[in-house]
Amino acid sequence: MNNYSHIFREGLWKNNIVLNQSLALCPLLAVTSSATNGLGLGLATTAVMIASNVLVSLGKNWISKAVRIPVNVVIIATLVTLTDFALNAWLHPLHKVLGLFIPLIVTNCAILGRVESFASKSNVMSSLVDGIAMGIGFTWVLTILGGIREVIGSGSLFANASLLLGEWSSFLEITVIPEYRGLLLIILPPGGFLVLGALLGVKQKFELIIKNRQLQAVATH
Numbered sequence: 254m255n256n257y258s259h260i261f262r263e264g265l266w267k268n269n270i271v272l273n274q275s276l277a278l279c280p281l282l283a284v285t286s287s288a289t290n291g292l293g294l295g296l297a298t299t300a301v302m303i304a305s306n307v308l309v310s311l312g313k314n315w316i317s318k319a320v321r322i323p324v325n326v327v328i329i330a331t332l333v334t335l336t337d338f339a340l341n342a343w344l345h346p347l348h349k350v351l352g353l354f355i356p357l358i359v360t361n362c363a364i365l366g367r368v369e370s371f372a373s374k375s376n377v378m379s380s381l382v383d384g385i386a387m388g389i390g391f392t393w394v395l396t397i398l399g400g401i402r403e404v405i406g407s408g409s410l411f412a413n414a415s416l417l418l419g420e421w422s423s424f425l426e427i428t429v430i431p432e433y434r435g436l437l438l439i440i441l442p443p444g445g446f447l448v449l450g451a452l453l454g455v456k457q458k459f460e461l462i463i464k465n466r467q468l469q470a471v472a473t474h
Contacts, residue, residue: 254335257379257382257422260382260383260386261385261386263386264383264385264387264388264389264390264462265386265389265393266390267392269390269395270363270387270391270394271388271390271391271395271449272394272453273418274363274366276361276363276366277298277361277362277363278360278411278449279357279393280294280354280357280358280361280419280441281395281398281445281449282362282442282445282446282449283354283442283445284351284354284395284399285395285398285399285402285432285445286399286402286403286406286413286440286445287399287400287402287403287409287412287413288396288397288399288400288403288406288410288411288414288425289399289412289413289414289417289418290347290350290351290399290417290424291392291395291396291397291398292395292396292399292411292418293347293350293351293417293464294351294354294355294395295341295391295393295394295395295396296390296392297336297351297355297358298358298361298364298392299385299388299391299392300332300336300388300390300392301329301332301333301336301358301364301383302363302364302367302384302387302388303381303384303385303388303452304332304384305325305328305329305332305364305368305372305381305384306367306368306371306380306381306384307372307380307384308328308332308405309325309328309368309372309373309378309380310372310375310376310377310379310380310381311371311377312324312371312375313373315366321369321373322365323421324357325368325369325373326359326365327364328368329358329359329364329365329368330359333355333356333358333359334356336355337355337356337359340355342403344414344418344419346413346416346417347417347418351451356458357401359375362441363387363391367383367384370384372384392428393429394452397452398445398448398449398452401442401448401452402444402445402448402474403440404429404430404434404437405439405444405448406435406436406437406438406440406444407428407433407435407440408427408428408429408430408431408433408435409427409428409430410424410426410427410428410429411425411426411427413426414425414426
């Protein structure tokens with residue numbers, strides 16, 4: 254539980270919310286039509302995940318097991334509401350794009366699952382690290398998926414990032430393929446399934462290569 258490097262490996266790769274647990278696929282497929290949208294939703298989810306992990310870990314000794322799940326849901330719902338208000342107040346363009354998928358973070362099984370399986374049984378620091386790792390793991394998949402769909406679908410990358418995330422992010426806006434007419438299928442939800450399937454295949458292939466190299470290394474010794 255206190256091996257932070259192990260927790261990070263689990264969250265970023267080995268037990269990734271999307272690539273391994275296949276959770277949160279609904280917002281993932283609907284929102285990731287661009288890298289900017291994927292990054293925005295990923296960061297919002299990460300903030301909720303970190304805060305909920307820490308709060309549940311702090312209160313685990315005072316919350317009865319009989320009401321633990323309802324209490325955890327209320328904590329997550331409160332944090333999501335605050336996140337929704339904050340985005341609406343300070344990042345209104347992003348809030349308009351993400352729309353209903355911000356409130357739907359409440360129903361994200363990944364958050365409630367980590368709260369139940371990890372934060373309710375671990376100390377505050379471990380829960381904090383777990384929330385960061387799982388959140389970053391979720392965010393990088395959303396951003397990569399959105400980036401691939403955006404490049405193939407419209408020939409750009411992080412389009413309108415400065416409008417959604419602020420002027421500081423204007424350097425992210427890139428026109429990858431000038432005068433590109435785009436491929437609508439990739440931007441639509443079916444395209445999300447196609448790109449996600451490709452990512453899963455690449456991950457499986459990568460892990461197989463690593464495993465074979467480890468077996469070869471053992472055999473040589």
